[in-house]
Amino acid sequence: MRHIAALLLALPAAAALAAGGAAWVKLPGGAFRSALKYEDASELQIAPFELQKRPVTNAEFLAFVQANPQWRRDRVASVLAEPRYLSQWAGPTTLGDAAQPQQPVVQVSWFAASAYCEAQGARLPTWSEWEYAAAADETRRDARSDPAWRERILAWYSRPSNKALPRAGLQAPNAWGVQDMHGLVWEWTDDFSSLLVSGDNRMQGDADRLKFCGAGALSMDDRENYAVLMRVAMLSSLEARDTTANLGFRCARDVK
């Protein structure tokens, strides 16, 4: 009996690996008010989509690298991934002690994350999809106006980031059934490079240097939402080949 129980416990993990990653959660979408102020729309319409339940793990990314050797850290084009790409792994196809199989994969570039999702017949979520899924807490689909919830998220951002990352998929699912949207890693979005945040003094007194075509940079509609503000500031500072020690990703796909 105990054997059967152990087998049953092991099954979902094995099934998830065989299917190429985490389970998918369907989100209905609809009207959504972003914490960002877009000059062209006050309310966004989000189409129904599916999102991976938790971030992609080292084990999953290793399987991808083994199947697609052009994404090994010793073979990848340097325009697509900077030198720190997968540097936490012991070798090009070995995780080692510093990268546990169930930890979220980090030190991945936007190009590598996109290629992984494409290999699963998926894509990275858009910023709006991510923000919408991340607005929920365990019981409410939009908990953003609750100061206690904001405090909880901010407590994570204030923790030192040099400690080992927890495993992916340990947190209680949010109201959509998605895990680890806050409190584990930062995550790439497909359109990270559409977040045009004006770099304060770069814009001042330099009218000849037209940084932006069109109406200008994004600003915040909800200045109290530091969690979103920090995500946006971080994503807007990255180049597509950049990697960081606490930046991972999960995939999304359209609902057919």
Added chain:
Amino acid sequence: MKTFRNVLFGLPAALLLLAFAAVAAPAQAPLPRDSVYQLPAVLTDQHGKAWDWRSKRGTPQVVAMFYTSCRYVCPLIVDSGKAVEHALGPEERAKLGILLISMDPARDDPRALMQVASKRNLDAAHWSLASPPADSVRSVAGVLGVRYRQLADGEFNHTSALVLLDREGRIVARTEQVGTRLDPEFVAQVRQVLRAP
């Protein structure tokens, strides 16, 4: 962005050395890992021809992203390309390609691209105006370091940059100063790349 630029300004010396090494190599040597052509991209130009952007390998390029319906900054991007040409002698000019890549492939079909080429009198021998497939735009922008967002009215917010690629597609210099007044350092880099054997 700033550190990225600093790194790039440190590169030319190393690139020169690599360029000398490339002379000895056969024509079909593997692409350097730091070449933007490592990203596969098939572009469709103002003549309706589709080609892998790797076919530009062998000719230094000044590359910028734009879109044809843009009324403000994008004409300045064309001005920039022309200003680079004017700063060069005829012999130098013949050895440089100018590649304008659209971030709006949905609207920038060959006809729309050709309209800009004709209206602005762009010499087809040196100028390519081309659109990537819709799902490649962000990747192409990614290797060129360009950020953009499409607005509800179809316009784009975007950063403007001229990027100089050497023969192998390596980024040698970039400038965000667009218009008829060029960054003299950028022009000097263009000359240097054209002089490299």
